[in-house]
Amino acid sequence: MNDINVTTQDWKKQQRMRLRKLRLGISATQRAQWSHAITLALLKGFPVFERQRIGFYWPYQGEYDPIPAMAHLHTRGATLALPKVIGKNTPLRFIKWWPEAVMSQGKYGISFPANTQEIAIDSLIVPLLGFDEQGYRLGYGSGYFDRTLAAMNPPPLTVGVAFEALRLPTIHPQPHDIPMDYIVTEQSIFLRTSSGLTPLPIADCASRNQGV
Numbered sequence: 524m525n526d527i528n529v530t531t532q533d534w535k536k537q538q539r540m541r542l543r544k545l546r547l548g549i550s551a552t553q554r555a556q557w558s559h560a561i562t563l564a565l566l567k568g569f570p571v572f573e574r575q576r577i578g579f580y581w582p583y584q585g586e587y588d589p590i591p592a593m594a595h596l597h598t599r600g601a602t603l604a605l606p607k608v609i610g611k612n613t614p615l616r617f618i619k620w621w622p623e624a625v626m627s628q629g630k631y632g633i634s635f636p637a638n639t640q641e642i643a644i645d646s647l648i649v650p651l652l653g654f655d656e657q658g659y660r661l662g663y664g665s666g667y668f669d670r671t672l673a674a675m676n677p678p679p680l681t682v683g684v685a686f687e688a689l690r691l692p693t694i695h696p697q698p699h700d701i702p703m704d705y706i707v708t709e710q711s712i713f714l715r716t717s718s719g720l721t722p723l724p725i726a727d728c729a730s731r732n733q734g735v
């Protein structure tokens with residue numbers, strides 16, 4: 524690794540620590556308010572989700588809590604899945620979830636559904652520890668989502684979710700980093716375009732993502 528990369532890796536480590544602390548420090552009231560805005564944007568901006576198989580996640584360390592959105596989409600007919608960590612350098616597997624599913628403790632203490640089957644997914648909701656103006660993601664640094672997306676053909680529609688406080692000018696993307704198609708924050712839905720993240724009114728997003 525050359526000096527530039529060493530510096531970038533150190534910077535990423537520092538940012539991960541800073542953003543993790545920052546996110547855990549958000550008050551419960553603030554988090555609930557922001558989370559509600561994200562849930563509404565996901566449900567209203569992506570009507571297609573009601574007819575899809577969607578990979579979500581089980582919230583961890585102050586991430587946006589997607590369970591209300593998952594429960595609602597389930598009642599509307601969507602098929603939902605959660606990621607299961609198989610091993611360090613292995614893509615995540617998506618395991619079918621529904622509101623009463625029995626859960627097991629996975630790696631890192633993140634729950635996943637017990638005794639249910641792996642399914643293919645059409646869309647993926649991705650938790651962002653940080654994100655940048657071009658739609659790139661900073662995660663915990665294990666490369667699970669990048670490795671998972673790289674192995675999926677065709678790739679799913681990717682919707683990153685985060686709070687605005689986690690935005691950075693650039694995460695200094697590397698060749699393996701895959702940008703999100705959309706990012707949803709408490710402020711807006713953003714579409715990734717060649718000139719960067721572009722705010723998209725919910726109704727415009729919905730007409731692009733009707734899926735019928």
Ligand SMILES: Nc1nc2c(c(=O)[nH]1)N(C=O)[C@@H](CNc1ccc(C(=O)N[C@@H](CCC(=O)O)C(=O)O)cc1)CN2
Nearest residue numbers: 580581582583586606608631633650662663665667668
């Ligand atoms: N909610 C949620 N689920 C997810 C992810 C995520 O980002 N959020 N993942 C997205 O990739 C995968 C899990 N990836 C993770 C990678 C590293 C750590 C982590 O906290 N590592 C600690 C060391 C923990 C240990 O070894 O016990 C650390 O870096 O300090 C957690 C999850 C799959 N499930």
Ligand SMILES: Nc1ncnc2c1ncn2[C@@H]1O[C@H](COP(=O)(O)OP(=O)(O)OP(=O)(O)O)[C@@H](O)[C@H]1O
Nearest residue numbers: 660661662663664665666667668669670673699700
């Ligand atoms: N498609 C891939 N194939 C092989 N290795 C990969 C791939 N994607 C990422 N990696 C490796 O994974 C490691 C972590 O990547 P990166 O720093 O982008 O993590 P991250 O996206 O922040 O974390 P995570 O996805 O776990 O939340 C890097 O060493 C990278 O080389």
